[in-house]
Amino acid sequence: MQANFPAAGWPDLSPPPAFVSLLAEVFPGVQCQVSLLPLAKDGSSPILPADFLRPDELSLWQSFASDKRKREWLGGRLCAYDCARRLTAWPEMPFQARDWWLAADENGRPFWQGNVPRALRGTDISLSHGGGYALAIIAANRVGADVEVCQAKVERVAARFCHAEEEDTLARLLPEKDRLARLTLLWSAKESLRKAAPGLPGFLAMRLADGNRADHGWRLTFAWEKRASVAATLYDGHAFAFCLLEK
Ligand SMILES: CC(C)(COP(=O)(O)OP(=O)(O)OC[C@H]1O[C@@H](n2cnc3c(N)ncnc32)[C@H](O)[C@@H]1OP(=O)(O)O)[C@@H](O)C(=O)NCCC(=O)NCCS
Numbered sequence: 266m267q268a269n270f271p272a273a274g275w276p277d278l279s280p281p282p283a284f285v286s287l288l289a290e291v292f293p294g295v296q297c298q299v300s301l302l303p304l305a306k307d308g309s310s311p312i313l314p315a316d317f318l319r320p321d322e323l324s325l326w327q328s329f330a331s332d333k334r335k336r337e338w339l340g341g342r343l344c345a346y347d348c349a350r351r352l353t354a355w356p357e358m359p360f361q362a363r364d365w366w367l368a369a370d371e372n373g374r375p376f377w378q379g380n381v382p383r384a385l386r387g388t389d390i391s392l393s394h395g396g397g398y399a400l401a402i403i404a405a406n407r408v409g410a411d412v413e414v415c416q417a418k419v420e421r422v423a424a425r426f427c428h429a430e431e432e433d434t435l436a437r438l439l440p441e442k443d444r445l446a447r448l449t450l451l452w453s454a455k456e457s458l459r460k461a462a463p464g465l466p467g468f469l470a471m472r473l474a475d476g477n478r479a480d481h482g483w484r485l486t487f488a489w490e491k492r493a494s495v496a497a498t499l500y501d502g503h504a505f506a507f508c509l510l511e512k
Contacts, residue, residue: 274316279301280299284500284505287480287496291507292494295405297406297408298348298351299402299410302344304397304399312343314326316360317343319362319363319366326339337395340398344399346360349382353385363379364380365377365378374460375390375392390403391460394412395411397414397503398501400412402507405512408507408510409460409461409508410507411457411460412504412506414502415449415502415504416449419452420444425468426451427451431451432448434473435447438483442499446504450504451485452468453506454487454506457495457497457506457508459471462490462510471493472487473485473486473487481498494509
């Protein structure tokens with residue numbers, strides 16, 4: 266996919282080059298666009314919500330009671346629309362006046378709706394927010410993205426998402442990382458696969474079968490109905506994962 270960006274007045278949400286290299290290595294030839302936003306602790310946004318959300322989106326955002334939900338929802342939308350703007354080189358009219366938008370199906374899965382620009386038609390989108398980041402990915406394939414902050418809780422709930430033999434595989438693939446980092450990476454990878462897959466499969470319905478180190482992270486291969494690959498990495502105290510399913 267072509268990147269026609271930046272546009273004046275819009276923040277640069279380009280992902281670290283390491284993410285781009287990792288995706289290119291794990292999914293060679295697959296076209297995708299990623300945007301990453303560090304979430305400000307004070308809840309501020311690098312662009313005013315009213316300057317990129319449609320009036321109905323702005324009302325929904327204002328209706329959220331929790332500051333955390335407001336911050337994360339807004340960050341996810343900003344990343345999603347950043348990906349979209351890069352692909353469409355969104356032109357003349359104010360962005361908030363567009364006649365297309367990010368909707369969600371009955372399970373919460375995001376998709377484009379309305380008079381969707383040609384460059385976005387047939388693409389899939391996934392977004393995630395957690396810890397200090399929000400991110401989005403658009404791809405021609407069915408896609409899932411996830412970010413998880415590395416925190417001790419993950420070790421306490423490991424049995425809910427990790428089979429015992431997966432810990433052995435993780436130890437083989439990431440010998441230099443501690444258990445917290447390994448488990449957070451696995452959790453994030455499974456979340457990305459769950460989001461990409463139809464019907465949000467359970468964590469224990471998928472098994473880490475194999476993997477290998479990539480230049481800036483890992484390729485993790487999961488056995489789930491069929492095999493699925495995930496590009497996963499550790500960055501700034503967080504695990505990031507992207508799953509692109511074969512067409
Ligand atoms: C949906 C779920 C995968 C999100 O994962 P998470 O790690 O908690 O949160 P993340 O920040 O990574 O991702 C949130 C985003 O995932 C997306 N999402 C929500 N449901 C989704 C689904 N079914 N498939 C793919 N993506 C989904 C949304 O875009 C959401 O962001 P938004 O609410 O700001 O639009 C997880 O919360 C889950 O499994 N929930 C169960 C939900 C459920 O059972 N729903 C039944 C129907 S109501």
